[in-house]
Each structure stands twice: as C-alpha cells, then as structure tokens.
Amino acid sequence: MTRNSRLKDHHAEQRLFGRRVVAATLVIMVLLGALFARLFYLQVVRHDYFSELSQGNRIRIEPIPPPRGLLLDREGEPLALNRPAYQLELTREQTPDVEDTLARLVALGLLPADDVARTRRAIMARRAFDAVPVRLQLSEEELARFAVHRPDFPGVEIRPRLTRLYPHGGVGVHALGYVAAISEQDQERIDVSKYAGTTLIGKLGIERNYEELLHGETGYQQLLVNAQGRRVDRVGVTAPDLQRKEPIAGNDLYLTIDHRLQQVAETALGTQRAAVVAIDPRNGDVLAFVSTPTFDPNGFARGLTVPEYRALADNIDKPLIDRALRGVYPPGSTIKPFVALAALQYGVMAAEDTRYCRGVWQFPNSSRRFRDWKKQGHGTVDMHKAIAQSCDTYFYGVSDQIGIDRLHDFLVQFGLNEKTGIDILGERTGLVPSQAWKKKAFKKKELQVWFPGETVIAGIGQGYMLTTPLQLAHSTATLAMHGKRFQPRLVRAVRDSRTGAVASLPPRPLPDVKVDDPGYWDTIIGGMIGVVSPGGTAVRVQAGAPYKVAGKTGTAQVFSIGQNEKYNESQVSERLRDHALFIAFAPVDDPKIAIAVVVENGRHGGSTAGPIARAVFDAYLLPREAAPAAPPATPPAAPPAGGMDE
Amino acid sequence: MRTEIAGPGHSSRAQRTFTLTGRLLDALHIDGPLLLSVLAVCVVGLIVLYSAAGEDVRIFLGQAARVGLGLGVLTIVAQIPPRVMRIGAPFLYGLGLLLLIAVAVAGDVAMGAQRWLDLGFIRFQPSEIMKIAVPLCCAWYLHERPLPPDFTTLVIVALIVLVPTLLIAEQPDLGTALLVTAGGGLVILLAGLQLRYILGLGAVIAAAIPVVWKFLLHDYQRQRVLTFLNPQNDPLGAGYHTIQSQIAIGSGGIFGKGFMNGSQAQLEFLPERSTDFIFAVIGEEWGLVGCIVLMALYLLVIGRGLYIATQAQDTFTRLTAGSLTLLFSVYAFVNSGMVAGLLPVVGVPLPLVSYGGTSLVTLMAGFGILMAVHSRRKLVST
Helix, strand or coil: CCCCCCCCCHHHHHHHHHHHHHHHHHHHHHHHHHHHHHHHHHHHHCHHHHHHHHHHHHEEEEEECCCCCCEECCCCCEEEEEEEEEEEEEEHHHCCCHHHHHHHHHHCCCCCHHHHHHHHHHHHHCCCCCEEEEECCCCHHHHHHHHHHHHHCCCEEEEEEEEEECCCCCCCHHHHCCEEECCHHHHHHCCHHHHCCCCEEECCHHHHHCHHHHHCECEEEEEEECCCCCECCCCCCCCCCCCEECCECCCEEEECCCHHHHHHHHHHHCCCCEEEEEEECCCCEEEEEEEECCCCCHHHHHCCCHHHHHHHHHCCCCCCCCHHHHCCECCHHHHHHHHHHHHHHHCCCCCCCCEEECCEECCCCCCCCEECCCCCCCEEECHHHHHHCCCHHHHHHHHHHHCHHHHHHHHHHHCCCCCCCCCCCCCCCCECCCHHHHHHHCCCHHHCCCCHHHHHHHCCCCCCCEECHHHHHHHHHHHHCCCCEECCECEEEEECCCCCCEEECCCCEECCCCCCCCHHHHHHHHHHHHHCCCCCCCHHHHCCCCCCCEEEEEEECCCCCCCCCCCCHHHCCHHHCCEEEEEEEECCCCCCEEEEEEECCCCCHHHHHHHHHHHHHHHHHCCCCCCCCCCCCCCCCCCCCCCCCC | CHHHHHHHHHHHHHHHHHHHHHHHHHHCCCCHHHHHHHHHHHHHHHHHHHHHCCCCHHHHHHHHHHHHHHHHHHHHHHCCCHHHHHHHHHHHHHHHHHHHHHHHHHCEEECCEEEEEECCCCEECHHHHHHHHHHHHHHHHHHCCCCCCCHHHHHHHHHHHHHHHHHHHCCCCHHHHHHHHHHHHHHHHHCCCCHHHHHHHHHHHHHHHHHHHHHHCCHHHHHHHHHHHCHHHCCCCCCHHHHHHHHHHHHHCCCCCCCCCCHHHHCCCCCCCCCCCHHHHHHHHHHHHHHHHHHHHHHHHHHHHHHHHHHCCCHHHHHHHHHHHHHHHHHHHHHHHHHCCCCCCCCCCCCCCCCCCHHHHHHHHHHHHHHHHHHCHHHHHC
C-alpha cells in the first residue's frame, strides 16, 4: 500500500498470490459443490421424473390395424381380399406445419391438389397422434420419389398396410359395397380408438352393414423411436420390454351370392341399365344381386380423385345407384299374378270364370277407355289365359271389383310397400297405394280423393304403384313357396377368425301369406307356367329348358300417353321407353330360385328381361359343365311383343 | 518366502523403470502428475465420445489423433523457457490482435458467425490464440510492476483484456469472449487486485448488465439467457437443448444407464451430444458416479496446476500458471453448469472431452506452459 516508489516485494507478492490461490480454491470448491448439488437434485431427487420423461421420449405406442375379414361367395370364391400396399401417412403431432407439408406433397405430385381440403379435414378430425393416410396405394415410382425427399417431411411416413382388393372388379359391387378412407362423417359412427391405425371403413353394402364383424380388433406395439419419431432398431440400447398385442383379424363372411350366377347375369345385361335379383325361395338367400352399370370398387379403396368421383357421380347411367335396392319401378304386369290371387282370396273371381276382352275396358256409363296392350283384344279369357297372355282388360275389371284398399291389404302381405329387411342399408319401400295413403300423400283436398280409375290401373301395376326389383324377387319367391316367406339376406355364414369355426346364420322366416284354399296357389302358378308356354308372353324362357319355369312378364310405363294417342316406340327417345320386367321361379315343383329382372327402357319384359332370367336359371339349375355360357340365341318363333302392356 | 525374494527383484525393476521414465520426462520438461491427470481426462473423454458419436469409429480415431497432436503441441511448448515466453507474450498478443482484425475484415462465415480465418492451407480461429495470449500478456505487463497493481496498471491491463474480448464478442462468439475475459480477469485477481476494486467492479458490472442486454447482445444471445431462465417457454426451440440435457442427466440416476445405453443420446434426443453437450452423455450413461469421477479428475488437473503455480518463482510464471489453471476450471464449470441447467447455454466445450480440435490444442498448449514453468523453476531461482 505504499505510494509511487514501490519496489517489488517478492516475498509479499508470493504470500499475496498464495492467499489468492487459496481463495480461488475455495471458490472452485463452492462452484463444484453447487454443481454436485445440482447433479444430485437431477439424478437422485428427481431421477424418477426424468426417467419417465426419457421413457416417454423413446417409446411410442403404435396401433396395429387388424386384417379385415374376407368376403367369400356361397361357394367360397373370394370376392373381397386384403392386399399389401404402401401408403403415405401423416401424423399431425410430428408435423411442424401441416399446411406447408401438404402443399409440398402436392408439389411433389404425391397428392392431387383437389384432395388437399379433404385430406386436411381428415387429418384435423383424427387425434393429433394418429397417423392419417394422405395417399393410399403408392406406386413404385411414387415410393421412390418420396423416399428421396423423406428428410424434408417430418411426420410423414410410408407404411405398409393392407388394402382392400376386389378381385372381380365391379361384379356384385352393389351387394358387396366398398371400403374407402375413413372420413370426417365416419368418425361420428365409430369408436375412434378402435379404429386407430385403420385406414379403410365399409361405406356401403355388406362392407358397411357387417363393418363390426369385418373390422376385427386393433392390436398395438410399443416402438423404440428416435427424436424424429422414426422407428429405430438399435442393438446398443437395451430396449425395455416392448409390449405387443396382436390384432385380431376380422371375421370372414360367406355370402349367399353365387359369384358365377352374378357374373352370368351381369354379362347377360351387358351395357343396359338394369337390375336382377335372384333369391333362393327356401331360405331367402340372395343368389344374385345385380345392378348395372357397375363400377370398380377398387377405386374407392385406392382413393378416388375428385374428377374420378365426379365422373362416376355425374354419369348419366348413374352407376353408383343400386337399382336392385333403391330403384323403384311400376311393377307393370308382373303384379297380375298377385292381383289374381287377391281376386281368388276375396272371391271376386273364380279361376274358371271368364270375361270377354275386346281390347278396351270401360266403366259403365263412362267414355274413358282403358286400353289393352293387344288392340284387337284377347277374346274369351279365364284366369289362366289372363295371366298367360297378360290380358289387361281382365285385370281392370278384377281390380275394380276388389277395390283399392282390399288390394292394398292383400299385396302388403308379400312385403310390398315395406322394406324386405335385407341386410344392407338404403333399401326403399316402394309403394302400394290406398285411399288412406292418398289422403296423407297429397296436401290439396281435391287431390286427396281416390278415383276409381286409379284402382283400375293399379290392377295392371301402373299408376302410383312402385316396387323395387328386390321386392319383386322376394314376392315371387313367396309365390313359389305358396306363401312361405323368408327375409332376403346376403350373408349366410360367419367364419370366426380366432377359432376358424363357421357359424351358419339361420334363415329368418317372415309371416306367411295365407289364402283360404291352397289350390289358389296352383291356379296362379299355372297361369305363370302359361306365360312361358306356347301362347304365353315369354315362351322362350321355357323353350328347351329341362326344368319347369313359372314366370310373368311386365312392362312399366315411363312415358304417359294421352287418351287417344298412339304409342309409337320408335319415336320415343330411348330413355323414355318402357322398362322391361320379368319375374319367374324354377323348378316349379321344387322351387330353388326365384328371380326378378328389370331392364330400364328395355321395352318388353318377354324379349328383353326374359332371356336374362333364363340365362341365370340355366347357370344355376343345369349341371355346371352343361350350362351354356351365353344366353340362348333368339329363337326363330319369338311371340309378338305388345304395346304399352303385354 | 518366495514372495520375499521375488519382491525386491520386482520392486527394483519397477523402480528402475520408474526412474528411467522420470528422467525421460525431466529431460522433456514434462510434469508426470499433470500429464497423467490430463491423459486420464482425455481417455475418459474418448470413451464417452465413442458412445456419444454413435460408435462412429472415424470420429473416435479423429479425436484420438487430435489428442496425439495436442500432446505434441504440449511437448513442444514445454521446451520453451518461460523467459522466452515472457518476452514473446506481447508479440503473440499483437499477432492475435492482428488476426482478429483480419477475421473481422475477411473471415469465413460459418454457422452464422465470423470466426474462422482461412490461410489457404489451414482454417483456424484466431480467438483461440487469445485464450492464451491474453493471460500471457497480462502477466507480462504485471511482471515488472509492484503488486497489488495500482489503478493505472489496472486500466492498461483492462484494455489488454477488453480489446480482444470486444472483437471476439462482435464475431459473435460469446463463449470464447467470456473465456478470454476470464483469462485476463483471473490474472488480475491473482495479481492481488484489492477487495475494493473487486467490489467496485462488481457494482459496475451490475450496472452495465442492462446496457449490455440492450445494446451489445445479439438476439440469439438474449434468447439463450431468457431460455435459461425458463426453458419450458420454448421446449421445441431454444429450450430444447436444456430440457433434453436435463432429462438425460436426470434419467441417468446414480449409476447411469450403462455405456452406449443412454436412450437420450443414442436415440438422438440430445442435441450436440458429442460436442458442447457431451457432459449430459456422461450423466446419462455413467450417472452421478461418472460425473463425480470426471469432476475428481478435473480437480486433480486443477490441483496440480495450482501447485505448480504456487511453486513458480517469478511473477510472470506464477500469474501465467495460476490463471491458465483457473481458466481451465472456469471452462469445466461453465460447460457442466450449462449442461446441468445452472448456467445459460453458451458455446463452451467441456475441456479435453468435447469433440473438436481447436480447443483441445489450445488447452494442451496451456498445459505445456505449465510444464515449462514447473521444470525450470530452479533455474529461475538461481
């Protein structure tokens, strides 16, 4: 502490230095103590907490979606399978910027620009830690393209998944339905946690109705992941016991559909807009369920682009509509056997009672003329001939005598005017009119009045009356069984994926149609045999067949003709032409198959719809080898087809 | 009986070997205890690095080669007589200053900071030189002056420290600037800076903090401090390092998860695990025990260094040896404190352990100076 002329005092300096070193040592000790205290706090006091955090860091629970149950036809032919495919999945939680990521996927050509909005909604609807499919079924080239850019897409991964494959494309699509990516709306009808990891869900048809049986149970596995959330398999890190619960596959379904029959019917229909339903009358098994044109359900499993979907939805032939289930058509003359049965039951007409047909029918004291399809008339007609030749005037009179309400009460016993209860959604009820119905259906008082003329045309299946092809087939099956009814069904057995046991589902009987005299059935069926016999309206359905057929043709009016106009079919544009209908069953003595065929704008039940029924019968009833591949060629002596109604 | 006969034979051979090695070390001006403790830290470092780098043999061998290079530098520096060092100190300092200015004018920008000087054949950071040049120059300046230093002396020494510090902080490299300041500051403290100056300086620093905060710190530096105060504010951004390193250390427990078994490190949750955050790997894989062992080894190095300093026989060597040793401890504490969440994140590597060559070579040169000081103390005293 001396002033200017200080000299260096080496000993004092050394002592000072010594003291400073001691002080420094003390400071170091204090700092080390602080560090030690901190480490002790982290590693001993809060060890459990941090251990848990580090576990959470490296273990991710990943769901393992179960393989979906298969759809097999009644013979075991696979109709819907699972196929491995690669898909692009995005996990919101691991994606820094979903919007930007989607935009860059579009730029890479891995996501159609039109799909961005829908994909974003799907992502936002799922939980943040769920991997949501962005693109299904990537091609090899797309896989490679993504692989190159993978580091730029945190949270986006390629995962091998099982996707749905419909090996026969559109065959039977309206019965099978299809699966597609789980949408926002689907979220509301499922237990989201049970669908973790599942991409596809049944949207329609059997795929939709039996979703619960088909889906199976989701398993899970714990994965070791790195900081990027990517799975790692590192030998170096002792993995804790990573748990794994195997998924339980969905149950396989044996359908009632006979794939071969289905194919025959679709081939026979070709490009026509039509529906065919074939039912085994003995148990309600739906053997063929056809609505054409069909569409390829594989597109939905893959994910249709917006234009692809628009093309299907806007198609003028409406392939997406299930005509068999949801198409409602006037039954036309196919209703006549049922009306005849009602006449017998109500005693308004006996089988042998005759009427004289002169080509038109009139109420007494009325100038309104109800025309027969055969202008010159059928002459003297009993019930057999009335059915066989489809005499309109006979049924005008009969239904007038029965009255609309009694006709209604009788027909609904066959399941008309209500859903058959088939095991797919969306069925329509059709319509059997009655006075009560008209009161409810119309608002205006003057329209609520039932006119007698409306009863008359109901007798030939026109006017308000509407049926679905499924209802027609079901009613025909009931006729074949003399009134015994079974609910139509598309699934006949379930194969449990765990045990492998196949459990047959019992047929579901419905209340019988009862008539006072069982002989009435034979009368009606006799008339229907007449339809396919010489002189009948569909003689070629029976021609050359070794089994006995009973059928009925029908033509449903699309385009109404004025009272005095002449219907000239060549002048009517194609889509306004009449629908062709045909119902039949065979063999008559031991019915194995009942069928309803509706060909839109097909004009004549006998010539257009009949051969299709014949082709299906042949395929089903003939020994398999002997069955002709194609429907029989037009026989040389085709009976003349009539006008508005055969 | 046999052991008794064998005993002396063995011990004499061992003794001979020991003496021989001792003589060799003496001839090379190498201090055995310091060399051993430094090597022990290096070996620990290489083991941890092998695991932290994900068993990358290339990285491991590269670092081993750098340790070898460091030992070479150490040996060479140990040959320089302290007197030469003293005379050379201002020149080294001047050279370092020139290079720092050169970097500011024409340096390479790497990772957002201008630190590197590319000489065509080699790229290096002039700021590294300053870690040694500043203490040396301070010690040189204080050597001839009476101690404790008077005010004028202090001002000049402060300038010697602050000029390069500011240049380095401008690059910006907060960690190195901090270490350079610490190096110079330690010299001043060891020189016997009076308590009133220490307290006064403390007050000035406290007053300067808001100014520095507002005008001198870069955004990212401010962010680091803020994040240090509350890492959870930004768990996936600036706070990520701190949170992950604490998870790593904490989950290690007392005995650790085992070599190459740290999930935080091996699964890449821990960022910069082979460089600045390697201490967390030690904490995770070797636990509290491993940390204590490392700290003990550091203490051995520091203890030996301080011993050498107290044995030094003139002001220059004393201050140099003392400040370099204490600088080493600052190094170690700042890094481990930062990784353990005691200090904000600054770019200071864990001495002798972190992957990277520059700091290793500088540290080895420092130890070379210590050895040069120790092996020539008698010459100086006579």
